[in-house]
Amino acid sequence: MTEIVSVRKALDYEKDLSEAINKTLNDLGGIERFVKKGDRVALKPNLLVFSSPSKAIVTHPIFVLEVFKKVLQAGGDPFVIDSPGSGIPFTKTSLNSLYRLTGYSDAFKDYSDCLNTDTSKVTVEIENGLILKRVDILKPLMEADVIINLPKMKTHTLTFLSGAVKNMYGSVPGMEKTRYHSRFRDVHDFSKALLDVWNITKPDLTIMDGVVSLEGDGPAMRGIPRKTEIVLSSEDSLLMDLAICKLIGLSYEDIPYLKVALENNLSDGRYSLVGDIPTINDFILPRTYHGKLSIDPISLYNYMVFPIFSKFLIEKPKVIKQKCIRCGVCVRSCPERAITMDKISAKIEYDKCIRCYCCHEQCPEGAIDLKRINI
Ligand code: SF4
Ligand code: SF4
CATH class of the missing domain: 3.40.50.11440 (LarA, N-terminal domain)
Known part of the structure; x- marks a missing residue:
């Protein structure tokens, strides 16, 4: 059925x-x-x-x-x-x-x-x-x-x-x-x-x-x-x-x-x-979404070329120091213990980070952005 x-x-x-x-x-x-x-x-x-x-x-x-x-x-x-x-x-x-x-x-x-x-x-x-x-x-x-x-x-x-x-x-x-x-x-x-x-x-x-x-x-x-x-x-x-x-x-x-x-x-x-089937145009997807294969050249790039360089280009969490209130939520939420607290803000050790984005999800201040940073 x-x-x-x-x-x-x-x-x-x-x-x-x-x-x-x-x-x-x-x-x-x-x-x-x-x-x-x-x-x-x-x-x-x-x-x-x-x-x-x-x-x-x-x-x-x-x-x-x-x-x-x-x-x-x-x-x-x-x-x-x-x-x-x-x-x-x-x-x-x-x-x-x-x-x-x-x-x-x-x-x-x-x-x-x-x-x-x-x-x-x-x-x-x-x-x-x-x-x-x-x-x-x-x-x-x-x-x-x-x-x-x-x-x-x-x-x-x-x-x-x-x-x-x-x-x-x-x-x-x-x-x-x-x-x-x-x-x-x-x-x-x-x-x-x-x-x-x-x-x-x-x-x-x-x-x-x-x-x-x-x-x-x-x-x-x-x-x-x-x-x-x-x-x-x-x-x-x-x-x-x-x-x-x-x-x-x-x-x-x-x-x-x-x-x-x-x-x-x-x-x-x-x-x-x-x-009542609606029309929902231009729903904005997360910036971590890189599309699927199609004949569109941008999609083709994302699907075929991006993965080769994704190690360097994939979005990583980045602390916005000015917004961080040092609450420690991200430290608790990180499964890899990749986050510590310094005197100003939370700090991420990128060699430990597995890009699960739990810190980005859990930060109550929106103080963790996602950036393609080459680290
Ligand atoms: S959860 Fe957000 S505000 Fe709290 S310490 Fe981490 S980055 Fe800073
Ligand atoms: S993305 Fe995941 S592993 Fe990386 S710092 Fe955030 S919580 Fe930790």
Whole structure:
């Protein structure tokens, strides 16, 4: 059966969001198809860093609240759960700060007990994984009857898209996420780890916040908010990411984890896109994306010539000293211990750096840029 990916227009987070979510869910047969009375329902947004919703880095709290209320109406028992990026310690105190600074505490003031602060984990054995044999996952998430994935539509400097599949990587608790960057330095191997985590947590339903997306050097402070005015729903998050690629003019082959997924037959890639199909022109990709083969000479250069010199030309993280507040987040987030602190700012040892871009992602000040520096 061809799966449906539904896309509906939502101009903002106030007026027509609830109706847009309802429409996408109705296209899939209604929320009752996924949530039964008494089900414990984990809502998994993207809460990557301490950041105001206006920066379009986290799934907007109003978006999550709307889904939360629909689950309640269907008789479910919802709660919100995520583990932030590797620069933030995974503790109850940090989670409370995360909820406060991302606007979740305010939005959920009538349901504050439903914002998860349980940091326990469970080790899950993976049979026939692409690369992982076992993985630690947030325990309350694994114990839920239903998982609803609530990603933000964003770009990503390493994987180019930070969509529905990648959002489930946040199910790995705290700084353990960083270890996989160190173990799997090649982006295709890292993609296999991403896909194993997605497969083991397999959300029952995905509803994506694309009302305001993040383009450019996402997925955090160096990205640029972009009004794309859409909400997407699907039972299959991988197909949703394929649909996003199509909407922003990419092929699945441009996104390492989608290419690996299709090459390994995790999906037949067939879906039907229904609803208010938008035109999204000139979506800005991260500067780490160097295109694909075509007869266009620039693409040809990027594909054929660039890799030969990429050792010298590939984007490297660079600290903007004037912006650095010496908070140490990048030091904690670096899997290779390539960052130290001097008297003025953070400092990167390039011979240790594996270009995972975790520091760029986690810096709360946007003080780490990406440059083609010859070091
Ligand atoms: S670059 Fe500076 S501001 Fe950014 S995370 Fe590192 S120490 Fe903090
Ligand atoms: S310094 Fe290099 S290895 Fe360390 S987090 Fe940044 S990009 Fe990754």
